Amino acid sequence: MGNVPTTVKHCLSYEQLLENCPWLRRWLQEEKTIKAHEYPDFVKIVEVGPRDGLQNEKEIVPTGVKIQLIDMLSGTGLSVIEATSFVSSKWVPQMSDHTEVLRGIQRAPNVRYPVLTPNMQGFQDAVAAGATEVAVFGSASETFSRKNINCSVDESMLRFKEVITLAKGQHIPVRGYVSCALGCPHEGHIDPSKVAQVAKSLYEMGCYEISLGDTIGVGTPGSMCEMMQTVMKEVPVSALAVHCHDTYGQALPNILTALQMGVRVVDSAVAGLGGCPYAQGSTGNVSTEDVLYMLHGMGIETGVNLAKVVEAGDFICNFLCRKTNSKVAQASSKTL
Amino acid sequence: SLNKIKTLVRSHVGGLFGHIATIKAHEYPDFVKIVEVGPRDGLQNEKEIVPTGVKIQLIDMLSGTGLSVIEATSFVSSKWVPQMSDHTEVLRGIQRAPNVRYPVLTPNMQGFQDAVAAGATEVAVFGSASETFSRKNINCSVDESMLRFKEVITLAKGQHIPVRGYVSCALGCPHEGHIDPSKVAQVAKSLYEMGCYEISLGDTIGVGTPGSMCEMMQTVMKEVPVSALAVHCHDTYGQALPNILTALQMGVRVVDSAVAGLGGCPYAQGSTGNVSTEDVLYMLHGMGIETGVNLAKVVEAGDFICNFLCRKTNSKVAQASSKTL
Numbered sequence: 001m002g003n004v005p006t007t008v009k010h011c012l013s014y015e016q017l018l019e020n021c022p023w024l025r026r027w028l029q030e031e032k033t034i035k036a037h038e039y040p041d042f043v044k045i046v047e048v049g050p051r052d053g054l055q056n057e058k059e060i061v062p063t064g065v066k067i068q069l070i071d072m073l074s075g076t077g078l079s080v081i082e083a084t085s086f087v088s089s090k091w092v093p094q095m096s097d098h099t100e101v102l103r104g105i106q107r108a109p110n111v112r113y114p115v116l117t118p119n120m121q122g123f124q125d126a127v128a129a130g131a132t133e134v135a136v137f138g139s140a141s142e143t144f145s146r147k148n149i150n151c152s153v154d155e156s157m158l159r160f161k162e163v164i165t166l167a168k169g170q171h172i173p174v175r176g177y178v179s180c181a182l183g184c185p186h187e188g189h190i191d192p193s194k195v196a197q198v199a200k201s202l203y204e205m206g207c208y209e210i211s212l213g214d215t216i217g218v219g220t221p222g223s224m225c226e227m228m229q230t231v232m233k234e235v236p237v238s239a240l241a242v243h244c245h246d247t248y249g250q251a252l253p254n255i256l257t258a259l260q261m262g263v264r265v266v267d268s269a270v271a272g273l274g275g276c277p278y279a280q281g282s283t284g285n286v287s288t289e290d291v292l293y294m295l296h297g298m299g300i301e302t303g304v305n306l307a308k309v310v311e312a313g314d315f316i317c318n319f320l321c322r323k324t325n326s327k328v329a330q331a332s333s334k335t336l
Numbered sequence: 337s338l339n340k341i342k343t344l345v346r347s348h349v350g351g352l353f354g355h356i357a358t359i360k361a362h363e364y365p366d367f368v369k370i371v372e373v374g375p376r377d378g379l380q381n382e383k384e385i386v387p388t389g390v391k392i393q394l395i396d397m398l399s400g401t402g403l404s405v406i407e408a409t410s411f412v413s414s415k416w417v418p419q420m421s422d423h424t425e426v427l428r429g430i431q432r433a434p435n436v437r438y439p440v441l442t443p444n445m446q447g448f449q450d451a452v453a454a455g456a457t458e459v460a461v462f463g464s465a466s467e468t469f470s471r472k473n474i475n476c477s478v479d480e481s482m483l484r485f486k487e488v489i490t491l492a493k494g495q496h497i498p499v500r501g502y503v504s505c506a507l508g509c510p511h512e513g514h515i516d517p518s519k520v521a522q523v524a525k526s527l528y529e530m531g532c533y534e535i536s537l538g539d540t541i542g543v544g545t546p547g548s549m550c551e552m553m554q555t556v557m558k559e560v561p562v563s564a565l566a567v568h569c570h571d572t573y574g575q576a577l578p579n580i581l582t583a584l585q586m587g588v589r590v591v592d593s594a595v596a597g598l599g600g601c602p603y604a605q606g607s608t609g610n611v612s613t614e615d616v617l618y619m620l621h622g623m624g625i626e627t628g629v630n631l632a633k634v635v636e637a638g639d640f641i642c643n644f645l646c647r648k649t650n651s652k653v654a655q656a657s658s659k660t661l
Binding site: 217219220221222223246247248249250252253255256257276282283287290293294296297298299326327328330331 | 542544545546547548571572573574575577578580581582601607608612615618619621622623624651652653655656
């Protein structure tokens with residue numbers, strides 16, 4: 001540090017530094033506006049199609065088809081594929097074959113297959129079925145929590161703490177989700193401080209990564225920025241992911257905003273599987289293909305082969321007898 | 337030296353507080369002007385011929401939404417673009433709202449004269465950054481097209497009629513593939529220096545991403561002031577909104593869009609073309625950016641034209657709004 005200015009050596013905080021050196025803010029801003037935005041070299045994609053995607057599809061997909069979808073995705077270069085959910089089949093019939101799916105897939109090396117485990121029972125069933133990574137789902141909205149998982153946010157945190165403690169003991173990593181991060185179908189606006197509070201709780205309990213979900217897709221770069229700024233005061237950005245829904249077409253600009261703020265992990269679903277249960281007929285998850293197209297076009301590596309994801313998307317859409325929600329897949333199949 | 341100290345301080349402070357740049361919110365404008373191209377660019381790419389009365393009703397509905405610019409029609413030969421063969425009737429038939437401008441496309445002198453005779457008070461010319469696209473689309477080279485436009489612009493200036501310039505294939509060409517940003521800049525500069533008050537840079541086949549948008553904008557902005565630039569993004573690959581966001585971050589204040597995302601892509605059958613005005617408005621308003629446009633009224637206009645065309649809107653906002661439980 002011999003040739004570093006005295007003010008830097010002696011600063012105790014950024015705020016203190018700015019007080020002593022008002023020119024510093026101008027310098028940093030100046031560089032910022034002229035230079036093109038800093039983007040990462042690499043972004044990790046968390047593929048949630050087989051779980052979050054299929055969970056929101058009306059038609060029950062046979063176990064064999066789910067397994068084939070996951071096996072196809074395993075060959076695309078994706079490093080994380082959320083395979084299924086160990087919830088009660090009463091609540092989510094689509095996921096009632098969770099054990100068969102987890103046991104039936106061919107696990108590719110270098111690919112992780114997290115599964116949702118909302119409670120102790122789900123966690124134990126998941127481990128018995130061979131799960132090596134799990135996820136828990138918190139909510140920034142009290143009403144959504146009560147309607148979705150039948151308990152308050154605080155009560156859900158207690159349940160998750162049990163799961164996380166047990167998981168830690170078995171060296172099983174836990175990912176945390178915060179739903180309604182940019183709005184709630186019941187409460188409307190959600191205060192960013194609530195999102196930060198839930199994210200912080202999950203992180204401090206031991207979740208290695210927190211995925212912030214725009215559950216109803218109402219967010220925009222404005223609300224994304226504000227929410228991220230608040231959450232980043234409590235959780236390091238390196239532990240944050242974004243899970244954007246495309247119900248209002250805002251997913252990609254929201255993801256771009258998050259990347260500009262330092263996020264390096266993006267959730268998406270092949271073919272944009274999964275509608276929005278709160279806006280019938282509308283789309284839900286952002287499609288992996290469209291995210292990849294954007295990232296690759298920006299020179300950001302993902303390790304994922306877009307063409308192979310399009311194939312997997314074609315496969316599942318053919319089965320479901322419907323059009324893909326991915327614009328890239330649509331355009332690629334019909335380019336004259 | 338001072339620069340050396342600057343670099344050192346930046347790297348150390350930036351390292352110590354790595355999140356500095358990432359915490360500050362981006363600079364966005366207070367206001368963005370929307371140029372509504374649905375009745376022209378949108379309908380031009382619809383297969384079904386829309387009756388004159390329906391076109392007029394659509395434009396009249398849009399005139400009540402707060403939009404300040406609505407591209408009404410195109411004075412091209414009806415042999416080439418049958419959809420626009422009723423250009424004179426449309427321009428004469430619409431109720432012109434105060435504070436709304438109704439530019440029309442005029443690819444050549446004949447078109448310009450017909451447009452003026454029909455009452456046009458603003459016109460637009462369409463250049464291309466791709467030689468092949470120019471030849472296939474308007475049957476002449478880029479340079480030849482510039483000569484035609486110069487004639488139009490000169491005449492327009494003499495009659496105090498503002499001219500808007502478009503540069504198509506700004507981020508890629510269906511025939512040539514990659515387009516060098518310097519070519520885009522060259523065409524934009526020519527149009528600007530000839531007298532176009534605004535140059536709209538068009539991602540004609542929607543292949544652009546924030547990466548190519550940024551590179552292209554940086555190159556064009558060396559030749560044309562950003563205050564005279566607009567972006568015309570197509571959503572064929574779902575990239576329109578992130579591309580528009582990138583352009584806004586670079587200083588662009590004018591965005592072209594089409595109600596209900598009218599108009600497919602002639603180069604990717606069945607795919608979407610124009611970005612929908614509703615989705616652009618939703619994003620801008622959500623960011624606190626004013627547009628003066630009433631989103632709900634645009635959704636109504638979109639519903640009207642989609643009902644007529646018997647098809648779903650391409651706007652996700654309109655879809656979600658109509659079906660929210």
